[in-house]
Each structure stands twice: as C-alpha cells, then as structure tokens.
C-alpha cells in the first residue's frame with residue numbers, strides 16, 4: 001500500500017532509457033532501467049516489476065526471447081509487457097504478440113501515447129494503484145489532467161508538490177518518513193537531502209491551505225508526515 005508501481009525498462013539505447021525514466025518518474029512510477037537482455041532476467045528475479053517495457057533488439061538475450069521466458073515463469077505470467085521495436089518490422093509484430101506481449105509500440109513513438117498505454121495496462125492489472133481520480137477528504141487529484149481541487153477551488157501545484165501529494169494520497173493516514181518520501185517521490189537514485197522534503201511539504205501546505213480550511217498534512221515529530229482526511 002502506498003508504494004508506487006515499479007516499471008522495469010529493458011533498453012540498450014542510453015538516451016531512450018533516460019527519456020523513459022524521466023517520463024515514467026514524472027507519472028509517479030518507480031523506474032528500473034536495464035541495458036542488457038541477460039541482466040534483465042536476473043534483475044526481474046530480484047525485484048518483480050508491475051510492468052515491463054521491453055526493447056526488441058538487445059545485447060545478451062533478445063527482447064522476444066525474454067518475453068517468452070517471462071511468460072513461462074509463474075510469478076511473471078500476469079505482469080504486463082510492452083514491446084518496443086523499430087519501424088518496418090510489422091511482420092514481427094505478430095510474433096511479438098504471439099510471444100505474450102500485451103502491447104506493441106513502434107519507434108519512434110510519442111511519449112504521451114506510450115505513457116497512456118502504460119497507465120491503461122497497469123490499471124487493467126491492478127485497478128487501485130492507477131485509479132484516475134484520487135480523493136482524500138475534500139482533496140481531489142486527477143492523474144490524467146494533473147489537476148488538484150480542494151472543495152471547489154483549483155489548487156495550483158508545481159510538479160514535485162503534485163507527485164508528493166499523489167504519493168501521500170495513496171495511503172491516507174499513513175506516516176511516511178522523509179526517507180520514504182525521498183524514495184517514493186524523487187526516486188532512490190537522485191541525491192536530495194531531508195531538508196528538501198520539508199521545503200516541498202511547506203509549499204504543498206501553503207497551496208492547499210487557502211482560506212479557512214484545516215491543514216490536512218500532519219507533522220509527526222521524529223517520524224515524518226501523513227495526509228489526513230478532513
């Protein structure tokens with residue numbers, strides 16, 4: 001509960017790996033990028049993802065072979081897989097779907113389009129983690145339009161405050177330590193210190209609390225923060 005879906009990207013083109021990581025993290029997912037097919041198998045055994053984006057041509061083991069192997073593993077059978085491939089391999093599309101990929105995207109692709117497919121597949125596999133509309137007390141957050149309302153007023157948030165609120169709205173009442181917020185919102189790979197969390201919590205509070213409303217963010221001394229339903 002309260003943990004963002006993990007998307008594992010298996011892609012050997014470094015620039016594309018970076019682009020996908022950036023966009024997936026902006027959607028609130030945790031992201032693991034692996035560059036080699038043979039490493040992907042080991043990585044997925046260690047950390048089971050909620051969705052896999054798999055490139056077709058990979059060093060080590062090909063994407064299509066990996067897809068076949070994943071589908072043979074009992075714990076990976078239901079994990080959605082999106083295959084990426086280069087244009088002009090349309091005949092291979094059939095092979096891709098036949099090996100058990102859930103979706104198929106041709107490069108170069110539109111990033112918003114790919115993000116929409118990721119969301120749709122995650123929603124199908126696990127409806128609660130990717131509900132479009134989150135509601136806690138009088139706060140409503142729409143993941144699709146990236147809009148937040150409190151009562152009927154629109155709350156304007158920066159991208160970090162939006163992700164922070166979304167993360168906390170998944171588990172109302174749960175106390176998150178600063179480290180958990182850093183991992184969940186900023187991602188484990190980025191270096192930011194605990195003070196950064198306090199600064200963004202401060203901004204989020206300021207944006208949410210206009211007029212005579214109750215502060216929904218509770219500071220738990222020595223522990224962290226939680227979001228409480230009014």
Ligand code: CA
Pocket residue numbers: 011012013055056057058
């Ligand atoms: Ca490739």
